[in-house]
Amino acid sequence: MVSSTPPSSHATVGKPDRSPIWVQILVLLALLTLELLLSLVMGRISWNETDVLPLARHFADPTWVAEDWYLNQPAGYRFLFQVIFGNMAAAWGFLATSIVGRFSCYSLFATGIVLLGRKLGLTTPFLLLAISLFLYGGCRELFVNCGSQQGAIANEWMVGGLEAKALAYSVFPLAIWLLLEGQYYGMALLMGLMTSLHVLVGGWVFLATIGWLLLNRKFSSEKPWHWGVIGLIYLGASLFAIQPVLNQLTSPAVTGVIQPSAIYVFLRLPHHLNPLSWASERWIRPIVLLILFTMSVTLIRRTQKADRQLGTLTSEQDASIGLAQFTLMALVPFVLGLIIAPVDTQGQLLQYYPFRLGDVMLPLSTGLLLSSVLQRSFTGQTQKIVLILCIVLLSVVFSTRTVNFFNQAVALREFPGKTQDIDATRRDFYTWIRNNTPTDAQIISPPVKWIDFTWLTERATIAKFKFLPQTKLGIINWYERLGDLGGIGSTWATIQPTQDNREEIEDQLTEGYNRLTTDQVIALMDKYQATYFATVRKHRLDLPIAHRNSDYVLYAKPTGM
Template sequence: MPDDDESASETIATAEPLTEGPRASWWPAVEVIAVVALFFIYAADAPPMVNEAHYLVKAKNFWQPDWCANDLFTASGKAHTTFYFAFGWPTLFVSLEATAWIGRFVGWTLIAIGLYRLTTALIPLQFATLGVAVAWIAAIEYGNLAGEWVIGGIEAKVPAYGFVLAALAELVYRRWNRVWILLGIASAFHVLSGGWSVVAAAIAWLFCERLRAREDRKAFFTPALFLGGAIALIGVLPALWLTMDGGAVDSVRVARIYTFYRLPHHLLPSNFQFHWYVRHAVLLIAAITLAWITRRPIHAETRDHEGWNRFRAFAIGAILIAVFGLFLGGLKAYAPDLAAKLLRYYWFRLSDAVVALWFALLLLRCVALRRESKAIWISGVAGLAVCLVLVGISSFERMRLAVPPSASNATLGWDVNASPAKQQQVFEDWLKVCDWVRLATDRDEVFLTPRHQQSFKWYAERAEVVNWKDVPQDSKSLDQWYTRFREIYPERLSTIRVTIHYQSLLDYRKKYGVNYIIVDRRITGQHMPLVRVYPLAEHENKTYAVYELPYAMP
């Protein structure tokens, strides 16, 4: 890492954003609004998004504890209390759908403001933020390693990333005190997204400050660092408590369930598909190449050079975290229990987001170099055009499908090649059966639900025995979730359907207080040896049916 230039660092520490030409006071608002509009075009799917049905039902229960109170997931320990507190209160007044839209616009605006601050600190080009946003979206979607995303529905990591971006802008300006406080707020919203950012920022400090002369070095241990840590405890303590509140639950068993059974596609390197490594390597190589060809300061100045060095150091920190995670992945063959415990912490989450962001910023830096190098400018414009096409394709495909992402067959892993028209019909039938449940059953009823769904509580507002998506965070509930899932969706049925073994259904009624089972008739067939309560006419719902569980004979 090259040494910082002392005089340059003094300039950038107080400099205004690097932009060409005068700007009206309202111009930043225009640029932020344009970025939010881009996010809307890309991610304006009908709620719930993939994780919204997971986060917002939990947030609703946080503010209304009697809502789905007998659901294992909803009533389990609350890991993201800051998010639930800040974004869940609208559920007291409006629907979950309206809450999702409110949360999306707040979260997107936080990200847009942070991205504007960071971009204008590095790139002297009007509306560069919009180009960075396009490239960032494309790079994450088509270049991630472990399935990370940033622009989508509202969940805890979205506001966290907004504050991470704001912290990165301050890092560029060498305002370390503000960095630690903003990252503390990010950690309060999402412990891992914010916490890994703190580690990467500490690595950046080591690269960029440790080798400076003592009299010019910015201190690491400052009151602001401890203040940021204190703020982070708002999010850290609830999450830590959930991992410790397992009682007699075997912590190794719980870690293996979480890492190896439920979330290996995010956590376990050996579970990643080969082409994921290829696409991420291509993105990383592209970012490194762009960093090399743009290594000279823009317009032969030095004041932006130090900021780029600091951001690059942060990106290297994120990459080093991911590399260490890859090494931990190799432990599974030798120490699987230790690997399960350590790999729970999403080692690849930050690098997925930051490598893509580094690439996006460098791509726009190439566009800003028009006067210095036509070849570099052309490469930047071409790269940006490719990213725009990729984002356009993704947006069109989601609009064409016309069902919420949480209801798409690709997400649910069932009949993934079904046409949009067929998926829309199935979704309409899903809404019908959920409406019937909400209107025709008591609020405290518990249901057995189809394996390939994740939005029953969102639409029906009733508890369910177990749901694949809704995995609890506390050790005791997670262990119960695993036991229930293996029992309700047995391996002998390929875990794709609820067993209808008569004695098992009697046991479920006694054990879980469940009176009804909802079935996907595409899987179970049109008729079952149980009393059907919905639909009473076949044409009312061709996809889903509700049956009453049998009673034990006196």
């Protein structure tokens, strides 16, 4: 039965978990691997590997697709990521690099989560329950592409594909564990490393940590030099982030028909950055999470108060409250972002991702704290029933994910294929281009679709809607190039602060590209020094045909022009 009094911290389900730490890590790593390792590798949706891995390879080998405009963008905050994975991508290919990189991130993440779970006193079944809630709590359909839906509302994720933020988040649980352990110097080192890997992930985490330390009476009473040492360690470890930050803050303003920050926030990334455009039904999940989070913290505090009176207070309770306090600090920029959104009409502040950390911290900590409460809230026969239910649920998860993992592995035998949204006809079309056009050829390709064009043809192209540069000038050039490709000039999109109209923009660009006339295509070839124009076969132009198949055609620039 459920206890009518605040549960004792010593009332746990079954016997204390004596599993070796390496066993817990392996079990959690198995869950992450089955769910995420082969999910949409170099795919069109969810992850960004088609963006960041070609950039990394070009960074390591500038002769690879040397003429491509986007691949020649500055490394910026991705510098360390490109150093680590660029040569790997050049030597092993994108598939192997993605799998090895993902598995490395999952291993670090699982290690940190296990240490954090042990700090909270979670047994293995309830730790797995917590992470399952984190991974699957945002599912709109049962176990259908759920692993990427980790955030509360702003589409953020911690663990999944391979990119700079995935590396940064992989050490995040370790940093929080060190924070709760009071190992502040090690914590500062890891948070600095996170910032070097991804300046906004590490930066927001460190700011939340400063708030947490200020609230912590034990630390705030320490000598001032402790703050200085922590700051120096953090700055030293975040060395690779300093130059990108300075470049962003000191780069001159770019004049144009639209501000780069407005393009970034309202045109390209409103699903991450513009809360005014988020559909009303999307707010159900964060509201439910807040309710569960509040209930969990309230019950933990009641237990903490009762055990303090009995003299049985445990470190697990203090750690749970510490995690809750850090979550509240992570939600501060989230709330501030909601406040400034109606007045930040150019996205000058929203472009710095104020919702990022809180969006994933709320689901993660809610899962951990709720599992902790469930573990301690049942007595007698109910304990066994709860444990059995957890085991049954986890068995279903592991079984379904094992079958899915096997199917994904089989599908990768045809990499790239359907998982990457590539059919045989387009793959053959790409192969012909790679084998029969000059390596330095500039090829005009659709502005929205075919995001795999560059890495599969190994030929330069003009621009893609998905691939947004990170500099002010680069963003303006991206905007102008897409306008040219869509045949709609330099004012092809208007800011709509209360709408996420990416689909309409993509349709507009695609339809405009497919309506380009022969004269417009020749003008584009002249402007961008292109020698070929790739399109669907039904797009008929009065130009020489270099190659065509049943679905696609490659037009060549007329000789003598």
